[in-house]
Amino acid sequence: MFKKSLALGIVSGLMAGIAGIVYARVYYQINESDFSRVVSAVKIIAASLVGGVLAAIGYALLNKWLKNNGEIVFNLCFTLISFASLLAPIAVTLPKTIDTPELFPGLVIPMHFFPALGWYTLKPVFIRGK
Amino acid sequence: MSKLFYPVVTVLILAGSAFTLVAPQNWQIGQGYSISFSSSDADGIFKDLKGSVVFDEQNPAAGKFDVVVDVASINTGNGLQNKHAKSDEWFDAAKYPTIHFISRSIAKSGNGYQVTGDLDMHGVKRMVTIPFTFSRSAQGGTFAGSFMVNRNDYKIGKPGGDVGEQIKIDISVPVTKS
Numbered sequence: 431m432f433k434k435s436l437a438l439g440i441v442s443g444l445m446a447g448i449a450g451i452v453y454a455r456v457y458y459q460i461n462e463s464d465f466s467r468v469v470s471a472v473k474i475i476a477a478s479l480v481g482g483v484l485a486a487i488g489y490a491l492l493n494k495w496l497k498n499n500g501e502i503v504f505n506l507c508f509t510l511i512s513f514a515s516l517l518a519p520i521a522v523t524l525p526k527t528i529d530t531p532e533l534f535p536g537l538v539i540p541m542h543f544f545p546a547l548g549w550y551t552l553k554p555v556f557i558r559g560k
Numbered sequence: 561m562s563k564l565f566y567p568v569v570t571v572l573i574l575a576g577s578a579f580t581l582v583a584p585q586n587w588q589i590g591q592g593y594s595i596s597f598s599s600s601d602a603d604g605i606f607k608d609l610k611g612s613v614v615f616d617e618q619n620p621a622a623g624k625f626d627v628v629v630d631v632a633s634i635n636t637g638n639g640l641q642n643k644h645a646k647s648d649e650w651f652d653a654a655k656y657p658t659i660h661f662i663s664r665s666i667a668k669s670g671n672g673y674q675v676t677g678d679l680d681m682h683g684v685k686r687m688v689t690i691p692f693t694f695s696r697s698a699q700g701g702t703f704a705g706s707f708m709v710n711r712n713d714y715k716i717g718k719p720g721g722d723v724g725e726q727i728k729i730d731i732s733v734p735v736t737k738s
Contacts, residue, residue, distance in 0.1 A: 523637040526596070526605045532639025 431493060431557075435486040438556035442548030443482020447475035449548070450541040463533045468524055474541065481545035505550075512546045584616035584623050587735035590700065594732045595629060599711075599724035604636035604645070606659075613703070613735055615666070617694060620673050625663040631656060650717050656682050675705075684714045692731070700736035 451471050458464060485508055492507075493500035519538035524531045595606040611627030631653040634645050646653040663677035664687070672693040679688045692705030708726050712719050719725065 520640065521638070523641075526635050526637050528637070529607070529635070530639075531635065531637055532642060534639060 432486075432490040434556050435489045435493075436483070438549065438552055439482035439484075439486025439489075440479065441482075441556070442485075442552045443479040443545055444475070445552065446482065446541075446544035446548040447478035449544050450474040450478055453540060453544075454537060457537050461530075461533050461536075463530045463537075465524075465528065465534060465537055468528065468534075469538065478541075478545055478548075482549065485545060485549055508546050508549065512543050515542045584614050584619055586738045587613040587615060587700065588738035589613065589627075590734040590736050592734050594730070596730045597727050598730075599727045601722040601724060602636065602641070602645075604634055604641075606630065606633050607635055608633035609733070613733075615694065615703075617696070620666040620668055623663070623666040623675075625661065625666070625675055625677065627661050629659040631659060651682060661688075679709070681709075682714045682716050686713055690731075700734065703731070703733045703735065705731045 451474050454465075454469065454471075454474065458466075485504075488507065489500075489504050492504045496503055516535075516539050519535045519542070522534070524534060528534075589609060589611065593609055595609060597604060597606075606629045608630035609627060610630075611625070613623075613625055613627070615623040615625075631651045632646060634642060634651065634653075636642055636645060645651055648655070660680040661677055662680075663675045665677075666673055666675045669691060672691055674689055674691045676687060676689045678685050688707065688709065690705050690707045692703055695702050695704070706728065708728055710725050711717055711723075711727050712725050717723060
């Protein structure tokens with residue numbers, strides 16, 4: 431179970447990272463606000479991978495402890511944690527040299543949902559329903 | 561009469577050139593200036609500064625500063641804080657769009673100088689004294705100063721709260737000869 435969930439976490443994390451980079455490029459084209467010094471492509475990939483791996487660990491542990499209800503609790507926790515994590519980009523203080531900090535949450539908030547979105551999308555490929 | 565003409569003209573030219581030599585230098589505000597503020601719970605910068613700077617190290621009393629800061633250019637590094645700072649609870653940028661400083665006098669003080677003038681902020685005009693230094697470079701120079709203001713004096717924000725009442729202002733303004 432853990433190997434499958436870890437593979438899912440890594441692949442969905444990578445997919446989320448790629449989606450995040452594409453979204454950052456589109457965001458830059460639309461708003462002409464460059465946050466690459468704060469949110470570089472490497473950081474996007476790394477953060478998404480960490481999210482995916484943590485999700486994999488959480489999924490494996492919850493399924494081990496809670497058996498039949500593990501999946502339900504995991505999905506609820508993953509979504510809630512993704513929502514709660516939105517506070518970070520809203521509260522963060524950027525370097526003063528960045529002219530438009532008010533556009534920063536618009537860039538990062540959607541990215542916080544990409545790992546969960548990737549996980550829910552790819553889960554049937556890696557872990558079949560019981 | 562004709563004998564007096566040339567001596568008189570010569571004296572007038574010499575006198576005029578003497579005034580030219582002692583006239584204080586006009587400086588143009590260059591790129592890379594910094595106006596930052598900090599207190600116990602808030603800090604940030606103002607990005608837009610305009611104005612005229614007349615200053616001569618040898619004759620500081622003849623100098624004159626008249627500078628305007630755009631309140632809407634405030635940047636705390638956080639979008640929500642910026643919005644909050646510009647709101648009527650703090651700077652009220654819609655009603656008081658600028659911070660204006662006009663000098664009354666400039667004098668030498670220790671190793672540097674000090675300028676006394678009117679600081680007009682948030683609809684309140686108060687006299688402040690700002691110590692500063694001027695370091696000359698090949699193309700111009702840099703003014704640097706630091707002073708404290710009490711935000712309550714200017715009715716900015718409510719007394720007390722998380723944001724300190726004493727706000728430290730640090731200024732660094734590179735200038736070029738104009």
